[in-house]
Amino acid sequence: MNMMQSQIYRKIVSILPLLWVIFMFGCNQSQEGDQIAKVRILYLPENATTSAPVLECNDIFYYSNMLKDTTIKEDRFLQSFSKELHKLERCSEEKAIDLRIKCEITYKSESVSVLCLGAYFNTVLDGVLVEDNPTLLRLIKEKIYR
Amino acid sequence: MNGGGDPSWEAATNPDISIGLVESTEGSIHDNGNIFWNPSLGNYTETGAVLSPATVLDHEFDHAVKRLTNTKEFNKNVQTPDKDYGNKEEKRVITGSEQKTAKANSEIKDGQVTRTSHQGTPVVTTGVTSTKIDVPQTKKYHEMKRRKVYEYDAEPDI
Numbered sequence: 001m002n003m004m005q006s007q008i009y010r011k012i013v014s015i016l017p018l019l020w021v022i023f024m025f026g027c028n029q030s031q032e033g034d035q036i037a038k039v040r041i042l043y044l045p046e047n048a049t050t051s052a053p054v055l056e057c058n059d060i061f062y063y064s065n066m067l068k069d070t071t072i073k074e075d076r077f078l079q080s081f082s083k084e085l086h087k088l089e090r091c092s093e094e095k096a097i098d099l100r101i102k103c104e105i106t107y108k109s110e111s112v113s114v115l116c117l118g119a120y121f122n123t124v125l126d127g128v129l130v131e132d133n134p135t136l137l138r139l140i141k142e143k144i145y146r
Numbered sequence: 147m148n149g150g151g152d153p154s155w156e157a158a159t160n161p162d163i164s165i166g167l168v169e170s171t172e173g174s175i176h177d178n179g180n181i182f183w184n185p186s187l188g189n190y191t192e193t194g195a196v197l198s199p200a201t202v203l204d205h206e207f208d209h210a211v212k213r214l215t216n217t218k219e220f221n222k223n224v225q226t227p228d229k230d231y232g233n234k235e236e237k238r239v240i241t242g243s244e245q246k247t248a249k250a251n252s253e254i255k256d257g258q259v260t261r262t263s264h265q266g267t268p269v270v271t272t273g274v275t276s277t278k279i280d281v282p283q284t285k286k287y288h289e290m291k292r293r294k295v296y297e298y299d300a301e302p303d304i
Contacts, residue, residue: 047224048177049209049235051202052189052266061294062172065182096265098232120227 034107036078036085040071043101046119046145053098057116057124060102070144077143084136085115091129097122101140150201150250153208153243156215163214165207173268174199176206179214186283188271191261195254196269196277197244204247208239230263240264253277 044054045066054060060067072078085105099122103115116124117137123130157165166180174183183206189197197205212235213220223235231237240261248260270283 044175045177047213047221048175049206049224049239050176051174051187051197051205052268053232053264054173055267058294059173059291062291063175063182064172064294065168065170066175066177096230096263098264119232121229121232 034109034111036082037106037108037110038071038073039078039081040069040104040106041101041140041144042067042069042104043144044068046141048100050098053096054100055097057099057102057114060099068144072143077139080139081136084133084139085125087133088123088125088130088136091123091131095122095129097124097129099124101144103140148250150243150247151204152246153211154204156211157207160211160215163211165210165214174202174206176209176213179210181206181210185274186270187268187287188277188279189266190269190279191266192263193254193259193261195248195258195260196271196279197248197253197260197266198251198271198273198275198277200275201244201247201251201253205239205244208243209235212238232264236264251275 042060044050044060044063045068048063048066050063054063098118099116100119101117103117105113105115107113113126115126116122117140120137121132123132123137157163164179168180168182170182170184171186172182172184174181174187176182181203183199183203185199185203187202188199189202191197209220212223220235223238224233226234228234228237231240240263244260245254248254254260268287270280270287272278272280
């Protein structure tokens, strides 16, 4: 490798971390800046009891006899939902999982996020366990179990 | 009678209540006094116990009987969160009739409990009163569950 090539190589290596930061920032911006177009909520009845916990979000489809489905496009709800959604933070502790509600969030950019919630505990956003947000859960429950 | 199954007995003999029971190929679930029950599906718990499908049904009957004989208390229990059991109603059934029925059905040994939470994994057993896991059928069940696609006709708007 001659000196010229070596200098170019060093420059590329030195800007890689910067490019990575820009890329990650861009990803976050597009998700947070993106407005929610609709939220489709699939859920089990409020007081339903299952013999075993619902460990994965899609497991609620295995109770299709009792599964309910609604889609919300109402602006006021979507704004409150979005506000609470952005407050979610990654959870570091391990928790026993039992889910009841699946929210398919469609953004105006047509990208989709999936939020899963238990009856009282457990919040999973795009497969990542996050801290529970009682306000968000209450908001959703008020809409589907009213 | 072997000393267990009190909720099932109550469901069958109490003239004041009527419980809907539907055979299902999916997960066993109770809501509003109706039960969808999979007669092949037991529950493998964190204590190493396997609850037979019959014991699972008895568990759901307990919820349904409570719902129909004391709705106020059932609603209060099911809406009271519990860190280990999910809610107070699950705790009542799991620490109550589930232990008695599982013991009477020889599904747990002396000193053993079925579970100390609401946790458990559905398993296909070799019969409705069996605790023997049918491994190939259990694998098939979980594969089917993964493949399940929920179809709907329309998305109602609010």
